[in-house]
Each structure stands twice: as C-alpha cells, then as structure tokens.
Amino acid sequence: MTTTEPTADKRGTTLINHWQCGVPVTQGPVLTPFLLLLIGIAALGLALAAIRFFSPLGPFSGMNDVYAWGIWKTFNVMTLTALGSGPLALGMAAWVFNRQKLHVVMRTALVSGFLFYATGLIALGFDVGRPWNFYSALMPWRWNSESAMLEISICMPLYCAVFLSFEILPLILERVYYTGNERARVILCRVAPMVRKAYPFVIVGAYVIPLMHQSSLGGLLLLAGTKINPLWQSPVLPLLYLVAAALCGFAFTILLLMIVCLRYSRDLDAGILAELANLLSGVCFVFLAVRLSDLIWREQLRTAFAFDRMSLLFLVESGLILIPALALRFQRIRETPRALLNMSALACLGGMLYRFIPTSIAYMPARSTAYFPSAPELVMAAGYIALGSVAFVLVINYFAVLPGEASAWNHTFRPFGWPRKAAESSPVMPDATGVTLERGI
Amino acid sequence: MSVALRRRQAFKVMIGLGGTAASAMLPGPAQAERTAARSAESTTEEHPAHPVAPPDAIAMLYDNTICTGCKACMPACNEANSLPTDTLLSGGIWDMPLGLNAKTKNIVEPYQDPQTDEFAFVKKQCMHCLDPACVTGCLFGALVKQDLGAVTWNSSLCIGCRYCEVACPFEVPQFQWQNWNPKIVKCEFCYDQRLKEDLQPACTAACPTGTVIFGKRSDLLAQAKERISTAPDKYFEKRVYGEYEAGGTQVLYLSSVSLQKIGLPKLGSTSIGHYATKVTSVIYKWLVGPVVVAGIFGFFIRRNWDRHESERLEHEEKTGYPDQL
Numbered sequence: 001m002t003t004t005e006p007t008a009d010k011r012g013t014t015l016i017n018h019w020q021c022g023v024p025v026t027q028g029p030v031l032t033p034f035l036l037l038l039i040g041i042a043a044l045g046l047a048l049a050a051i052r053f054f055s056p057l058g059p060f061s062g063m064n065d066v067y068a069w070g071i072w073k074t075f076n077v078m079t080l081t082a083l084g085s086g087p088l089a090l091g092m093a094a095w096v097f098n099r100q101k102l103h104v105v106m107r108t109a110l111v112s113g114f115l116f117y118a119t120g121l122i123a124l125g126f127d128v129g130r131p132w133n134f135y136s137a138l139m140p141w142r143w144n145s146e147s148a149m150l151e152i153s154i155c156m157p158l159y160c161a162v163f164l165s166f167e168i169l170p171l172i173l174e175r176v177y178y179t180g181n182e183r184a185r186v187i188l189c190r191v192a193p194m195v196r197k198a199y200p201f202v203i204v205g206a207y208v209i210p211l212m213h214q215s216s217l218g219g220l221l222l223l224a225g226t227k228i229n230p231l232w233q234s235p236v237l238p239l240l241y242l243v244a245a246a247l248c249g250f251a252f253t254i255l256l257l258m259i260v261c262l263r264y265s266r267d268l269d270a271g272i273l274a275e276l277a278n279l280l281s282g283v284c285f286v287f288l289a290v291r292l293s294d295l296i297w298r299e300q301l302r303t304a305f306a307f308d309r310m311s312l313l314f315l316v317e318s319g320l321i322l323i324p325a326l327a328l329r330f331q332r333i334r335e336t337p338r339a340l341l342n343m344s345a346l347a348c349l350g351g352m353l354y355r356f357i358p359t360s361i362a363y364m365p366a367r368s369t370a371y372f373p374s375a376p377e378l379v380m381a382a383g384y385i386a387l388g389s390v391a392f393v394l395v396i397n398y399f400a401v402l403p404g405e406a407s408a409w410n411h412t413f414r415p416f417g418w419p420r421k422a423a424e425s426s427p428v429m430p431d432a433t434g435v436t437l438e439r440g441i
Numbered sequence: 442m443s444v445a446l447r448r449r450q451a452f453k454v455m456i457g458l459g460g461t462a463a464s465a466m467l468p469g470p471a472q473a474e475r476t477a478a479r480s481a482e483s484t485t486e487e488h489p490a491h492p493v494a495p496p497d498a499i500a501m502l503y504d505n506t507i508c509t510g511c512k513a514c515m516p517a518c519n520e521a522n523s524l525p526t527d528t529l530l531s532g533g534i535w536d537m538p539l540g541l542n543a544k545t546k547n548i549v550e551p552y553q554d555p556q557t558d559e560f561a562f563v564k565k566q567c568m569h570c571l572d573p574a575c576v577t578g579c580l581f582g583a584l585v586k587q588d589l590g591a592v593t594w595n596s597s598l599c600i601g602c603r604y605c606e607v608a609c610p611f612e613v614p615q616f617q618w619q620n621w622n623p624k625i626v627k628c629e630f631c632y633d634q635r636l637k638e639d640l641q642p643a644c645t646a647a648c649p650t651g652t653v654i655f656g657k658r659s660d661l662l663a664q665a666k667e668r669i670s671t672a673p674d675k676y677f678e679k680r681v682y683g684e685y686e687a688g689g690t691q692v693l694y695l696s697s698v699s700l701q702k703i704g705l706p707k708l709g710s711t712s713i714g715h716y717a718t719k720v721t722s723v724i725y726k727w728l729v730g731p732v733v734v735a736g737i738f739g740f741f742i743r744r745n746w747d748r749h750e751s752e753r754l755e756h757e758e759k760t761g762y763p764d765q766l
Contacts, residue, residue, distance in 0.1 A: 021765050058618030065615045068606035096741045129601020129623040136581040149604045150580035170766035200746040208735045222717035223578045223608040
C-alpha cells in the first residue's frame with residue numbers, strides 16, 4: 001500500500017509518483033503476434049518434454065557423466081530462480097525492514113517469482129532420471145538431513161506450492177470476488193478475513209524457506225570441491241548465492257516493472273523505483289564486499305587478476321555488478337528511466353553470471369570432455385522460459401498485478417474485510433458499483 | 442533405519458545436555474567427565490575433517506609396479522555384477538571400454554609417457570572413501586556406506602538427480618543415459634554379490650599376479666608401507682595414495698609413476714563432506730538456525746503488519762480505495 005499522491009513531473013521525464021495499487025492491463029489485445037510466438041516456443045518445449053518423459057535422457061541432452069548437470073539445472077534452476085527471488089528480496093524489505101512503499105510492487109515480484117520457480121521445478125521434473133522415486137520426500141525418515149540437495153528438493157516445491165501461492169492468494173481471491181457470482185462473494189466474505197488473519201504468520205515461512213534453499217543452491221557446489229575453479233569454489237558460496245539471489249531479485253523486478261510499464265505505456269513511479277534502485281545498489285556493494293574479502297581471505301587475489309580466461313570471466317562478472325552499484329549511488333541516474341533500466345539489466349546479468357559460472361564454465365573436472373547443450377535441450381529450456389512469459393502476460397491481463405494509479409481501475413469493491421463496505425453498496429454487482437472493465441473474463 | 446537414526450540423535454542430545462549440565466554443576470571434578478563427553482562427541486561427529494577408519498574396514502591395495510595389464514579383473518567384475526560388455530569400439534567383438542561408464546564398474550587403463558618409455562597401468566573403480574561425498578550429497582540415502590565400508594547404491598531410493606556424479610572427486614558414479622529406467626553404475630565392492638557371503642570382491646579374486654589384493658584396511662596399509670620401506674625408490678613420492686586423500690579411501694594405490702599422470706586427482710587430506718557441511722551442520726542442527734530466523738522475522742513482520750493495518754484503515758477512509766495485499 002502506498003500513501004503517495006501523484007506528484008508533478010519534476011525533470012521532464014515520465015517519472016512521477018503514479019503507483020498506488022495493482023491494476024490489470026485493460027487495453028489492447030491479449031493475443032499479440034509476439035505472445036503467439038512465445039506460445040509456440042512453449043508448446044514445442046513442452047511437447048519435447050513430454051517425449052522426453054517416455055525416452056531416456058541420453059538422446060535428449062548433451063550431458064555426460066563428467067558434466068552430469070546440464071542447462072536445465074544450471075540455468076533454469078540455479079540461475080533463473082535467482083531472478084525469481086524478487087518476492088524474497090522485496091518482501092524482506094517491505095515486511096521485515098518496513099519499506100512500506102514497496103508493497104505496491106510486491107504483486108509483480110510475486111507473480112514473476114512464482115513463475116520462475118514453477119518453470120524451474122518443471123525443468124527439474126524432466127531432468128531427473130528416476131522421478132517416480134520422489135515420493136520419498138513425504139517420508140522424513142528417508143531424508144538425508146545433511147544433503148543440500150534434499151533441502152532444495154523439499155523446500156523449493158514447498159515454497160512454490162504453499163508459501164508463495166499463499167502470498168499470491170489475495171490476488172486470486174480479489175479477482176474471484178470481482179468477477180464471481182453472489183454465492184462466491186458470500187463464501188469469500190468468510191474466507192478473506194481468515195486469509196488476512198493468517199497472512200502475517202504464513203509469510204514468515206515465505207521468507208525463511210527461500211533464505212534456506214537459495215543458500216543451499218550454493219551449498220550444493222561445496223561438495224564438488226576442487227572440480228570448481230578456486231575463484232568460485234569457496235566456503236562462503238552459500239552466502240554469496242543468497243546475496244546474488246537478492247541482487248537478481250531487486251534488479252529483475254526493476255527491469256520487469258520498467259519493461260512492462262513501457263510496453264503497456266504506464267507511468268512510472270520515481271519514489272518506488274528510486275527506493276528499489278537504492279536497495280539494489282546496497283545489495284551489489286554487499287555482494288562485492290563479501291566476494292572481495294573472501295578472495296583476500298583465501299589468498300586468491302593474484303589468480304583473480306591473472307588476466308587469463310577464468311580471471312577475465314571473474315572481472316566481467318564483478319564489473320557487471322560494480323557498475324550499477326556505483327552508478328545507482330547517484331540520484332540523477334536513479335531518476336532517469338533509461339539509465340535505471342540499463343543499470344538494472346547490467347546487475348541482472350552480473351548476478352546471473354555469478355550464479356551460472358560455477359556450475360558450468362568454471363566447473364572443470366579432470367577428465368577432458370566438453371558439454372554443450374543439445375538442440376532439444378536448448379528448445380526445452382527456452383520452452384520453460386516461454387511458458388513462464390506467456391503465463392505472466394496472461395496473469396497481468398486478467399489480474400490486478402502491475403502497479404498503477406488507483407483511479408485507473410475503478411474497483412469500489414473491497415477484496416478483504418468487505419462486510420462493512422459491501423453493506424454500503426449492495427447489491428454488489430460490478431455494474432451496480434460502477435466498476436467497468438473494458439474486457440471481462 | 443528410522444529407529445536407529447532417532448536413537449543416534451537422542452544419544453547426541455544426551456551427550457550434549459549431559460556434558461553441559463555436568464560441567465555447569467560440577468566445575469571441578471567434572472573436568473574428566475567433560476573431556477570424556479567431548480571425546481565421545483567428537484567420535485560421533487558426522488563428518489570429522491580427518492575420518493578414522495573403523496577397525497573392521499576392508500580395503501583393496503593396488504600396486505601398479507606388479508600389474509601386467511592382463512585385465513583379468515574386468516571380465517570378472519562384469520560377470521559378478523552381470524554387466525553387459527562394452528563392445529562399441531571393437532565393432533562388437535571385444536569388451537573395450539574407454540573408461541568407467543554405464544557398462545563398466547572396473548577398468549585397467551594404461552598410461553604411456555609420449556616422450557619417455559615410462560608406462561604404467563591403473564585400475565579404476567570406486568574408491569570407497571571413508572567419508573564419501575556422494576553419500577553426503579545423496580538426498581534420500583540411495584547411496585550408503587555399508588558395514589565394512591562398501592559404498593552401495595539402492596535403486597528404490599534414487600531419483601536420478603546425478604548429484605553424486607558432481608560430488609565424487611574421482612568421477613566414479615556413472616549414469617545410464619541410454620536407459621529409460623536409469624541406474625547409477627558404480628563399483629559396490631561386490632557387497633551384495635560376494636562380501637555378504639564372506640567372499641572377496643571378484644576383481645581381487647581374479648587377479649593372477651597379486652597386483653590388487655583384498656584385506657583389512659589397517660593390514661593393507663601396513664603392508665603397503667612395508668613395500669615402500671623395502672624398496673623406497675620404486676614408488677612415486679614414497680607414499681600410499683588413498684591413505685589421506687579426501688579424508689582417506691578404502692582403495693589404496695602404490696604407483697611407480699606420478700599419480701596425477703595416471704589419473705588419480707591431487708586432493709587435500711580433509712574430507713569433502715566435512716568441508717561442505719561444517720557450517721551448515723551447525724546452522725541446521727535441530728533446525729535451530731531456521732527457527733531462530735523465523736522467530737526474528739515473525740517479530741518484525743508482526744510489528745510491521747500492525748502498522749500496515751492501522752495505516753490501511755486510515756488510507757481507505759481517506760481515499761476510498763481498498764487495500765491490496
């Protein structure tokens with residue numbers, strides 16, 4: 001929730017305080033040619049995934065026994081769930097550190113995060129060789145409690161299916177109330193207060209659990225030991241993976257907000273974007289500080305500046321994080337949309353590189369083999385991403401996700417705790433309450 | 442299994458609580474008891490940095506100064522484990538694997554220096570580490586360290602995530618990429634096939650020259666060191682590979698040429714499981730870390746929630762727009 005009023009345009013940009021609540025996209029066709037293309041890619045990827053389920057892994061992937069983890073794990077899960085950590089990063093800032101301003105963009109972060117996690121889990125489901133044995137997850141006595149893999153395989157589905165879903169639930173209930181019939185409203189009148197009551201307790205889990213599994217993703221790589229280049233292999237990998245998740249979470253949410261606002265020609269909000277940029281810059285500095293002190297402590301600084309292949313990779317990755325960290329310190333850059341977009345894209349790329357490199361490029365086992373994803377592998381990976389993108393476009397069209405001006409969407413209904421409001425304006429029908437949508441559901 | 446686990450955990454608590462209680466209440470005379478408790482605790486530690494082999498640990502000792510490269514151990518291994526032959530390279534005639542693979546649990550590889558005439562053989566199979574990284578990483582315990590120290594794989598618990606392949610420093614576990622119902626293929630010390638019947642593994646039983654021999658780890662280690670002391674110049678670095686590597690393994694190597702040249706990786710003496718779990722095992726012990734963090738978060742979220750709620754009502758009254766979560 002935001003209490004900011006729309007303010008005058010200060011610097012001749014589109015940056016005005018305009019974000020007050022979630023507003024669905026109500027203009028323009030949903031099925032654009034671009035979306036059809038994405039649907040095509042997603043369908044192709046899922047069709048291949050379906051065939052893969054009835055076929056061994058071998059013909060489908062370029063993976064081998066030396067590089068046993070392909071891009072489904074290293075990119076779709078390890079890297080993209082970092083981008084999907086927006087709910088964690090923003091939610092922590094908003095609920096734990098009381099940055100009230102950020103509540104209004106939480107829904108964008110939640111939906112994108114949910115889709116990254118969900119598509120990552122789908123990718124995992126088709127990546128593992130013996131998925132039918134996964135029922136052991138329901139039998140705690142079979143758990144190997146010291147395995148980081150166990151932590152991830154239990155916590156990721158749990159987070160996505162329970163905690164993240166619960167955090168998004170008001171969005172769906174609101175929509176059901178808005179478009180549903182009288183009976184649905186009566187039921188929702190009972191359910192909504194309960195959801196609201198449980199909300200502050202359940203979201204505790206939604207922040208503790210991703211802290212655990214995002215750090216465990218780095219913890220996974222500890223066991224690989226000397227196979228990973230010493231520039232990346234470090235006892236602080238779990239911490240760095242977690243900070244990188246927060247970094248990517250903030251950076252991707254800024255990027256996404258700006259891109260969709262550009263696409264649907266919505267006004268931006270200087271206050272909220274500047275706050276996000278500020279936090280992003282802070283997280284970038286924390287990341288670089290931990291990274292540097294780790295290298296100094298492990299006496300790897302010399303290798304880091306040896307200017308060979310790995311050192312250059314490290315420098316590019318750190319540079320991509322350092323540039324936005326420094327640039328976003330300047331208020332002028334924080335308030336210039338183009339610069340902010342570019343800087344958040346750089347930070348995204350840097351964070352993704354950090355999450356991707358130790359599992360792939362810097363993963364150098366002694367046996368000399370190469371791995372490059374095969375065509376079906378790439379198509380499937382792209383398919384999962386396209387699936388998430390299609391879902392995102394549909395969700396922002398039918399649900400009140402993207403931030404906008406409260407007056408842009410006339411919804412006099414109260415999603416939660418309506419009895420009071422509903423009594424004032426009964427019968428609660430969208431038409432009667434003056435709520436009009438250009439396109440119904 | 443569940444009972445054993447719970448009992449072990451309960452035992453740990455008892456040691457922990459008993460030790461602290463005793464040291465708190467009886468500062469003076471409890472000293473001896475405290476050190477006893479501490480030593481008991483250190484022996485029950487899941488992943489010590491330098492694991493100690495249990496007295497009944499078995500081992501294999503391979504000495505490549507004796508090996509003639511006859512490969513008698515390979516068909517013996519295939520037969521004992523009912524493995525198919527890998528005839529891809531020979532056009533369907535001979536078993537000719539190029540390395541450990543989904544059809545090969547044991548292989549003798551030759552090494553020849555391109556410049557000099559230095560050559561050697563190396564037999565590769567699972568090293569049966571004292572603290573195996575694969576077992577530490579395996580999420581449902583499909584890979585376990587059995588009694589006597591054999592590391593075995595259980596098909597009904599494996600989900601095929603291939604973390605063991607990432608974790609193993611010797612790159613031993615192999616995945617059946619061409620099988621719809623893929624298995625992890627690795628040497629299991631012939632645990633089910635032969636060890637249970639008090640037989641030695643097929644490879645050591647088949648070896649005609651005594652290159653690879655089977656026995657208690659302590660005995661073989663002593664024997665290997667004796668061989669080094671009788672002919673010190675014969676052996677590279679005058680040491681037994683596997684005594685300390687990655688915390689120690691239950692396959693020991695004596696080599697006349699550089700160990701790295703024949704494909705045995707240079708590893709530290711610390712167990713990889715210890716490196717990977719030393720911090721997390723403290724944080725996640727009894728889930729104390731997550732519970733404490735949840736408590737702190739709960740406090741702040743609750744406080745901010747109350748603020749949010751009071752502001753929400755004010756805001757709604759003022760603007761007429763409902764709040765969204």
